[in-house]
Amino acid sequence: MIFKLAFRNISRNPRRTGITVSAILFAVMSAVFMNSMERGTWDRLIDNIVSFHSGHIQIHAKKYWEEQSLDYSFEWTEALNKSISNINKIKAIAPRIEGFALAYNYSDTSSKGVLLVGTDPEKENNMSGLENRVCKGAYFNKEDKAVLMAEGLAKQLKILPGDTLTLISQGYHGANAAGRYPVKGIVSFGSPELNKQLVYLPLKEAQYFFDAEGLISSAVVSIENRLFLKPVLKNIKAELDSSKFEVMGWDEIMPELVQAKEMDELGNYLPLGILYVVISFGIFGTIIMMTKERQYEFAVLTAIGMSRFRLAMTVWLETVFLGMIGVSGGILISLVPVGYFHFNPINMGEQYSETFEKFGMDPLMPTSLAPDLFYVQAIIVFIITSVLALYPIVNILRLKPVEAMKS
Amino acid sequence: MKKVIITEDILKVYNPKTIPVYALRHVDLEIESGEFTAIVGPSGSGKTTLLNIIGGLDSPSGGKVWVNGQEITAMTDSELINFRKDNIGFVFQAYNLIPVLTAKENIEFVMLLQHRSKAERAQRVKELLIAVGLEDKQNSRPAQLSGGQQQRVAVARALAASPAFILADEPTANLDSKSASNLLDIMLDMNFNEGVTFVFSTHDQRVIDRARRVITLVDGLVDSDVRRPPIYLPLNNPL
Structure with missing residues (x-):
């Protein structure tokens, strides 16, 4: 019943739900595409470098x-x-x-x-x-x-x-x-x-x-x-x-390459972080409106015997459902450009081809299809929505039915 | 008869430290099982406050309340919620059905909270929908029902948990005369045939006329408490 209630509540205000879901969808799509492009380019670079000379693993005497x-x-x-x-x-x-x-x-x-x-x-x-x-x-x-x-x-x-x-x-x-x-x-x-x-x-x-x-x-x-x-x-x-051998991966053999990749990723986190903060405020706005609108309903539900915990769980599920609908849509839509550019990498053109070729690489930037690029976004949105859902949860736990009904 | 509600020296004071407002002053009441009681009085007399305290939605500043033999004024918040679920049915002035659930699901909701079996729930919902005359509206959502129909669903929801009594706060206030009369018939029928105890606050003279006991509050005090035979019997009353 909690699931049914939570799911149906999402459709109570279709326009507001649509706007919130669209914002999440856009954020997830952008994040997946940006990360995928960065990861794909680095993967290609590393694979090229590793295959030139160092190999993935080296076995040496101690x-x-x-x-x-x-x-x-x-x-x-x-x-x-x-x-x-x-x-x-x-x-x-x-x-x-x-x-x-x-x-x-x-x-x-x-x-x-x-x-x-x-x-x-x-x-x-x-x-x-x-x-x-x-x-x-x-x-x-x-x-x-x-x-x-x-x-x-x-x-x-x-x-x-x-x-x-x-x-x-x-x-x-x-x-x-x-x-x-x-x-x-x-x-x-x-x-x-x-x-x-x-x-x-x-x-x-x-x-x-x-x-x-x-x-x-x-x-x-x-x-x-x-x-x-x-x-x-x-x-x-x-x-x-x-005691006789040492076995090293490419990341130990070329730590400078790992550091360069990490530095590049750090630079990418900032715009993504800003994007998610903006989206979080959007979701929070929806949650505040929903909480204020439903004070009377929350009071009635506690009056007729629904425990505060169960009610809080329903509202939490609602918020998470909202996030997950946005995430699913974002991931599904992002699969189109990510998949396309994975199999048809972006060609940097003649201007950059010389620089790329100097390093033995094609002037191509493919996207990555690594699963973590997708599920990490779901985890991020799940955490954001769960944290934001604390607002109505605290509201429900502190709710005084009589006052809420009067308001 | 079994006493389902006992209030002892109930006092309710708002703003006790600044400008005290006495909503209830030492109210002593006993309501027996099967009664059809109207609490009446002018605005601000304490009707809703008394109902809220009897229903465990508000706590008194002093005094004690027993419902079904248990002192609810000594219960914690979570104990009260649990107690209300099994012992008290509520009908609110503004219907307050869950808008995303159908009439049938709204009636079933409290039974789900009580963890009743599917078969038992289905049977009870069917009975109640027939009792309130809404069998054909079972799959309608509240927005698809008229005010009178919504209030009948609310009565059915309040009865679903088989509570000791039903508290109704101005149940006919938002209804037209036909719907109000229809709702009253249903409540009287439940009271007469199934022995359901009703306690309601009202300004509506039609309701007051049909109540078997009328408690009048004035300035938080019980001004009068009159027991009488009903003037109007429900339509299907065999008597």
């Missing part, structure tokens, strides 16, 4: 991340590879050995500090699509004793495919590392940082170069969807000895 030294390399056995590969939602694993080196073009006498990445060509391609980034020359294979160079670096050192690159570094436990390699291909990265410092060697040759045969510095894991990060991380950790 303390490697802190020291970033080859001395903390470890053996990536077939058994280890199999146990991690069997974990659900893992798409690819690329074992790497990484270290800094000095790259030298003998014919031009130019040199540059580089990040030398030894990797399995096939697995690396599965993970980051490296082969697609080859812009000159060809992709390397497992048995090659040749390098792939980032485009910016090749330009600086004036090197073309077929030229020879000299690499000098410090290997495992201080061993001397030096070698001359033909350049098999040039790879292009969107990120300027990666473009000016990456050199790839086949894993076996890099292990030989660093005098670290059979060892890797990190196993880079790519997963099917970034949303599965936490459970996959948990499962990987369960498979490994925590």
Whole structure:
């Protein structure tokens, strides 16, 4: 009966209900669309960055991340590879050995500090699509004793495919590392940082170069969807000895990216907050009018034996119903633009495409369809309406039937 | 006869600390089961105040009230609400039905608060709709009913909980003479055939004429208390 009464009371003043519901609907629709656009753009950015190089998850020997030294390399056995590969939602694993080196073009006498990445060509391609980034020359294979160079670096050192690159570094436990390699291909990265410092060697040759045969510095894991990060991380950790290995998610590997995202989100909260405050006042106005109009009715209902608690519950339900109708409408309507722009992302046009492409991204801004974008709005409106419903509830609890009937 | 209402030395003073206004002065009353009592008097004599105190809607400044053997002046607010639900039926001057419920649902409402079974509720609603002559209006909302019809629904709602008595505050004040007469017939019929106790305040001479007991209040005091046989019997009274 309480539900029936609350629901029917909503229709008592259709015009007022319509205005209030429309205000909530508009607020929810705007909030969902704004959040969805922001989330979608960030998701695309993060996925791009993660897929370029870092992967979603990295497995290192304990303390490697802190020291970033080859001395903390470890053996990536077939058994280890199999146990991690069997974990659900893992798409690819690329074992790497990484270290800094000095790259030298003998014919031009130019040199540059580089990040030398030894990797399995096939697995690396599965993970980051490296082969697609080859812009000159060809992709390397497992048995090659040749390098792939980032485009910016090749330009600086004036090197073309077929030229020879000299690499000098410090290997495992201080061993001397030096070698001359033909350049098999040039790879292009969107990120300027990666473009000016990456050199790839086949894993076996890099292990030989660093005098670290059979060892890797990190196993880079790519997963099917970034949303599965936490459970996959948990499962990987369960498979490994925590005293020997450290397992890190992309958010730990690139905390600056997480901070940038959080800062951007904070900036978004302010207009949304203002929007909801304005809407709250609108709802509150309706509630005050409804409470004042129904003093006599509240008095009669308590007179005939309806407990104040039950009456308060009815009014609370009414207010929440009002909010939920607005939320449902807002969510349903927002699904149209959110769905459309998810599958047909907004194109930023030529003006911005160059900037986006610099970072290896398409100049597209898709919306996100993440469920929390929708249900969080329902929770916010539920909280707002519940808090605002305190006004009539307190009024009912303090109601003096005789005075209310006289008024 | 069982005494359903006893008031003992009821005093009601408004503004006791500034300019005291005495609404009721030491009112002692006893109302027995089955009585059809009119409380009359000029405006400001304390009729509504007395009804409110008997109904547990207002508390007296002094004195005690017993309803159905229980002292309601000693009850807490929530105890009073619960007590009213099971023991007292109210009919208000302005009908005060729940506008979003149909006639049938308005009558059923108090029984729902009493947690009565669905079958029992359906049976009682049917009986009451027949008694007040509104079987064909059971699915109409208050706004679709005339004032007289709304007041008949209000009487049915007050009777639905099978209370010890019904308090009616000027029940015919907003009705035309035909509707008022019709309502009175129904109330008298309930009183005569089912023994329902009615206590009502009124200015309406037609109601006063048909009451079996008339208590007159003047300036908060009981000026007279007259018991008499009814002048007019209800239409379907076999006598």
